[in-house]
Amino acid sequence: MKAISIIGGNTFKEAVRDRVFLGLLLFAVFVSGITLLAGQMSFGIDSGVLINSSLLAMTLIGVGVAVFFGAQLVLKEIERRTIYTLLAHPVARSEFVLGKYVGLLLTLGLNCFFMALLLWAALSLQIRGFHPGEWVVLTAIYFLFLELSLLTAWTLLFSSFATPVMAVVFSLAIFAVGSFTEDLRALARAGHAGLPRTLALATCYLLPDFSVFNISSRAAHFITVPARMIWLNSAYALLYSGFLLLMTIVVLEHREF
Amino acid sequence: MNVVEAEGLKKHYHRRKGLHRNRQLALHGLDLQVGEGEIFGLLGHNGAGKTTTIKCLLGLMRPSAGRVRLLGAEMPASRVLKSVGYLPESPYFYQYLTCRELVTFYAALAGVPASQRSERVNSSLLRTGMLAAADMPLRKCSKGMLQRVGLAQAIVHGPQLLILDEPMSGLDPLGRREVRELILELRREGATILFSTHILSDAEQLCDRVAILRQGSLAAAGRMDEILQVSQSQFELTWRQEGSSPPLLSGARQLAASQFQVQVAASQLWQALHVLQGAELISVQPLRRSLEEVFVASTASPTSASQLQEAPQ
Numbered sequence: 001m002k003a004i005s006i007i008g009g010n011t012f013k014e015a016v017r018d019r020v021f022l023g024l025l026l027f028a029v030f031v032s033g034i035t036l037l038a039g040q041m042s043f044g045i046d047s048g049v050l051i052n053s054s055l056l057a058m059t060l061i062g063v064g065v066a067v068f069f070g071a072q073l074v075l076k077e078i079e080r081r082t083i084y085t086l087l088a089h090p091v092a093r094s095e096f097v098l099g100k101y102v103g104l105l106l107t108l109g110l111n112c113f114f115m116a117l118l119l120w121a122a123l124s125l126q127i128r129g130f131h132p133g134e135w136v137v138l139t140a141i142y143f144l145f146l147e148l149s150l151l152t153a154w155t156l157l158f159s160s161f162a163t164p165v166m167a168v169v170f171s172l173a174i175f176a177v178g179s180f181t182e183d184l185r186a187l188a189r190a191g192h193a194g195l196p197r198t199l200a201l202a203t204c205y206l207l208p209d210f211s212v213f214n215i216s217s218r219a220a221h222f223i224t225v226p227a228r229m230i231w232l233n234s235a236y237a238l239l240y241s242g243f244l245l246l247m248t249i250v251v252l253e254h255r256e257f
Numbered sequence: 258m259n260v261v262e263a264e265g266l267k268k269h270y271h272r273r274k275g276l277h278r279n280r281q282l283a284l285h286g287l288d289l290q291v292g293e294g295e296i297f298g299l300l301g302h303n304g305a306g307k308t309t310t311i312k313c314l315l316g317l318m319r320p321s322a323g324r325v326r327l328l329g330a331e332m333p334a335s336r337v338l339k340s341v342g343y344l345p346e347s348p349y350f351y352q353y354l355t356c357r358e359l360v361t362f363y364a365a366l367a368g369v370p371a372s373q374r375s376e377r378v379n380s381s382l383l384r385t386g387m388l389a390a391a392d393m394p395l396r397k398c399s400k401g402m403l404q405r406v407g408l409a410q411a412i413v414h415g416p417q418l419l420i421l422d423e424p425m426s427g428l429d430p431l432g433r434r435e436v437r438e439l440i441l442e443l444r445r446e447g448a449t450i451l452f453s454t455h456i457l458s459d460a461e462q463l464c465d466r467v468a469i470l471r472q473g474s475l476a477a478a479g480r481m482d483e484i485l486q487v488s489q490s491q492f493e494l495t496w497r498q499e500g501s502s503p504p505l506l507s508g509a510r511q512l513a514a515s516q517f518q519v520q521v522a523a524s525q526l527w528q529a530l531h532v533l534q535g536a537e538l539i540s541v542q543p544l545r546r547s548l549e550e551v552f553v554a555s556t557a558s559p560t561s562a563s564q565l566q567e568a569p570q
Contacts (some may be wrong), residue, residue, distance in 0.1 A: 002365075006362065006365045006366055007366075010351070014351065032506070081345060081348075083351070087315075089338055089363065090339045091335070256319065
């Protein structure tokens with residue numbers, strides 16, 4: 001547990017000292033500023049547009065951080081041989097994987113927190129006060145964090161065996177496919193009954209369903225979500241990510257350095 | 258007690274060549290023992306298997322066969338690594354950290370309590386000559402500085418066993434001397450040190466015992482004095498003679514104005530001493546082989562690398 005927190009802290013330090021991360025944060029400030037300015041200058045733009053565009057910007061930046069940093073997490077350690085000194089200490093490979101994952105989650109958490117603050121400031125200026133429905137915006141940000149955690153687990157798995165470029169490509173493909181899983185399922189169900197349909201459906205259920213985390217339209221209209229949905233989504237992200245991390249550990253246990 | 262024990266250590270690598278997968282033998286049933294408090298040198302050409310041996314010892318690689326015990330525990334055993342310090346060959350560290358941050362990171366991983374960490378980090382940086390540059394980012398460090406920081410992280414937790422892969426590489430002569438002194442100092446403090454090197458003079462000056470690897474096999478191993486066995490067949494005589502007459506023994510070389518030296522066979526020693534009766538005899542010494550001679554003789558291999566490759570699988 002201690003090794004996980006030490007490696008996690010170091011991974012977090014690596015990310016926040018990276019110019020790309022700082023650039024993404026600056027971009028987040030820029031996007032929030034533009035949205036806020038547009039809201040102030042135009043009567044036609046309401047808080048819903050502000051929430052929608054901010055959540056979209058948060059998703060894009062979050063995916064950028066998860067994929068860009070996640071893809072390099074394991075392979076960079078192997079290529080630069082920093083893993084030698086790390087694993088020559090009392091650190092299990094599972095602790096190494098979990099430490100890396102925790103470090104990147106901290107980075108994503110900081111990113112989400114920072115952007116949530118900007119959104120809250122923009123919303124406060126827009127509606128000049130506090131709307132009780134704003135809690136759903138927080139829930140939407142929490143769901144986004146769960147979505148990014150799941151994507152990071154996929155990226156970490158790819159990073160354990162593929163080159164960084166391939167890991168980026170695979171991760172973006174998983175994100176794209178996972179965002180339309182519901183449509184893919186509907187398409188599979190529409191087919192003729194038989195083995196191909198069963199296989200297509202099984203594949204759809206194996207793929208992550210990122211759409212369950214997307215509640216931006218509810219948030220934009222301040223429509224609260226049931227507590228059950230929060231629990232189910234949390235459990236889904238936790239179990240799925242746990243399974244992917246287990247796979248990553250298995251891959252690394254069989255690797256030699 | 259043996260601190261390091263390797264028995265029948267074998268390692269195969271699988272290399273792809275087109276559609277074929279060739280199995281290449283990197284270690285051939287290597288047996289190695291390092292006793293407590295010893296300085297042990299692992300010598301050999303590039304590709305002889307030094308780094309592979311070290312990686313197998315530390316559990317970074319799984320041996321294809323054989324067993325490894327470190328500090329009495331069967332490897333791989335994560336808890337034993339708490340008492341082991343390791344410096345990899347040409348170390349590369351996290352560029353975004355400073356030297357102090359890096360050593361602190363490894364001290365924490367090795368389990369140094371937070372209350373002692375700062376003191377231990379400063380002490381190890383001081384011992385490796387890096388305290389003045391402690392807050393320098395690693396990306397600005399020279400190769401020699403990285404080597405020193407690598408040593409600092411290896412000793413920060415006061416390990417019982419130090420495994421150093423080419424610890425002198427990248428260091429200037431002064432740096433090498435300092436590292437040699439540090440290794441001797443650590444041994445005096447009770448540590449056991451195993452290191453690989455190409456620099457035979459360092460091994461000759463430091464090691465109690467050495468093992469010479471050739472293509473993954475042990476070509477020679479033993480105590481330094483056994484390896485450099487004192488020859489009983491050759492002796493070196495040094496004497497001083499008065500006047501400017503030619504040397505009393507033929508084949509002698511002049512060391513100073515009236516001082517000469519010659520090497521003679523054991524069978525001719527008494528005869529030579531008889532000739533030198535009128536001269537001032539300074540020394541009679543049996544000849545020692547240099548480690549370089551032993552190394553060259555041990556690593557001159559009749560087998561080529563291609564012969565080590567087995568049939569494609």
